[in-house]
Amino acid sequence: MVKSDEIIKKDKQYYLQGYTRKEVVLTEGKGAVLKDMEGKEYIDCFAGIAVTNAGHAPERLVAAATKQMSKLVHTSGVFFNVPQTLLVEKLAKITPANLQHTYLCNSGTEAVDNAVKLVKKYAFSRGKTGAALIALECSFHGRLGVAFSLTGQAKYKKGFGSYANTPGVVHAPVPYCYRSRLSEEECAEETAERVEDTINRHTAGDVAAFIMEPVLGEGGIIVPPAGYYKKLQKILADYQIPFIADEVQSGFGRTGKMFSFEHWDLKPDLVTMAKGLGGGMPIGAVIANSDIANCVEAGDFFSTYGGNPVSSAVALENINLLQDEGLIENSAKVGKFFLTQLKEYQQKFDIIGDVRGLGLMIGIELVKNRSTKEPAVKKAKEAVSLLLKNGIIIGLGGIHTNVLRLQPPLCITEQQASTVLVKMEEILKQL
Numbered sequence: 001m002v003k004s005d006e007i008i009k010k011d012k013q014y015y016l017q018g019y020t021r022k023e024v025v026l027t028e029g030k031g032a033v034l035k036d037m038e039g040k041e042y043i044d045c046f047a048g049i050a051v052t053n054a055g056h057a058p059e060r061l062v063a064a065a066t067k068q069m070s071k072l073v074h075t076s077g078v079f080f081n082v083p084q085t086l087l088v089e090k091l092a093k094i095t096p097a098n099l100q101h102t103y104l105c106n107s108g109t110e111a112v113d114n115a116v117k118l119v120k121k122y123a124f125s126r127g128k129t130g131a132a133l134i135a136l137e138c139s140f141h142g143r144l145g146v147a148f149s150l151t152g153q154a155k156y157k158k159g160f161g162s163y164a165n166t167p168g169v170v171h172a173p174v175p176y177c178y179r180s181r182l183s184e185e186e187c188a189e190e191t192a193e194r195v196e197d198t199i200n201r202h203t204a205g206d207v208a209a210f211i212m213e214p215v216l217g218e219g220g221i222i223v224p225p226a227g228y229y230k231k232l233q234k235i236l237a238d239y240q241i242p243f244i245a246d247e248v249q250s251g252f253g254r255t256g257k258m259f260s261f262e263h264w265d266l267k268p269d270l271v272t273m274a275k276g277l278g279g280g281m282p283i284g285a286v287i288a289n290s291d292i293a294n295c296v297e298a299g300d301f302f303s304t305y306g307g308n309p310v311s312s313a314v315a316l317e318n319i320n321l322l323q324d325e326g327l328i329e330n331s332a333k334v335g336k337f338f339l340t341q342l343k344e345y346q347q348k349f350d351i352i353g354d355v356r357g358l359g360l361m362i363g364i365e366l367v368k369n370r371s372t373k374e375p376a377v378k379k380a381k382e383a384v385s386l387l388l389k390n391g392i393i394i395g396l397g398g399i400h401t402n403v404l405r406l407q408p409p410l411c412i413t414e415q416q417a418s419t420v421l422v423k424m425e426e427i428l429k430q431l
């Protein structure tokens, strides 16, 4: 029988080695539990980077995929197909009423790039160039195309020259209160004001859009403070700048609501989605308001695989499942359970500088020293490895790579969460 060592060796020989991978070969999963080639079980607290929100291999998704696979796998964008139509209808129903028109693609990066293409055309239709795009520092929007330039973290960009810096893309400061040395109130006020400064100082006033993850994911699970969005939205409205909410990571119940922007009174003009949308099938989407969508002409957009019947059928069933089985409510409930316990750990262990999150999108920021907040990068990496050895998969992120990320499938139970917390406590003690 083939062993994981052989697979890892072969992968290193033949797969382009652009990833930092864990030395584990996963073979199957059910709910919030994964199994590797040797049969070892893991409680999954990362969901393939916030993707398998309905859990691994839920029967309803398996049935939807199998049924659609046996009928029709592919049409291309040249023809209509039933699942894609039903999916875009569903997306219009679960988003605010002004968002009605969806374009389907294959990933989060594509969703972001398509959103950019839409706002550029919208600017053109209003007699403008839409030369500038504003994103936030610490953000993540993808690693290809304009999405790569929008990503506000230097660590991903080394060696890629101008490919990583599309002209016109500028970054405004992020409302990352923990590292701002300001009170939450001041941080909200100051960083929203800095968006206005960015418009006035770093662009010629011709801004096609402002893009932001309502809760930042890769940047270290950053939840903007109360008051930030009110001020931000006022600035964007005053300057008539469309707001793209990038919900690729924070959408589909991840934060305890269908979309994370629902935690505030946010009114995006476009929303990008992927990850949790397809429950594991590759799919991305951008939904836009009518003014923006109506400036598109036939022939402007096309994707061979976009709106693929199998991905669409599974995505539709996935959204229905999240709603029918109370998984979004479970995300809020188990998320609160995790947060309460983790805040207690924060009192006990000096290494925990900050604990933050919404629903099952939780970050634990490790520091060497609570006053200087020097990032505990090595210990964070060690914590992830020790947990993995102990049968628990978590993520790692943050601009300094010192934030432990808990983003499990939304079907995780309180009992599984308790097991994770007990192991975490043991490991925090060791560290």
Ligand SMILES: Cc1ncc(COP(=O)(O)O)c(C=O)c1O
Binding pocket: 049, 107, 108, 109, 110, 112, 140, 141, 142, 143, 213, 217, 218, 246, 247, 248, 249, 250, 274, 275
């Ligand atoms: C907020 C956000 N946008 C876009 C992307 C890119 O998505 P993908 O990896 O599917 O291209 C990611 C991926 O982590 C993300 O977190």
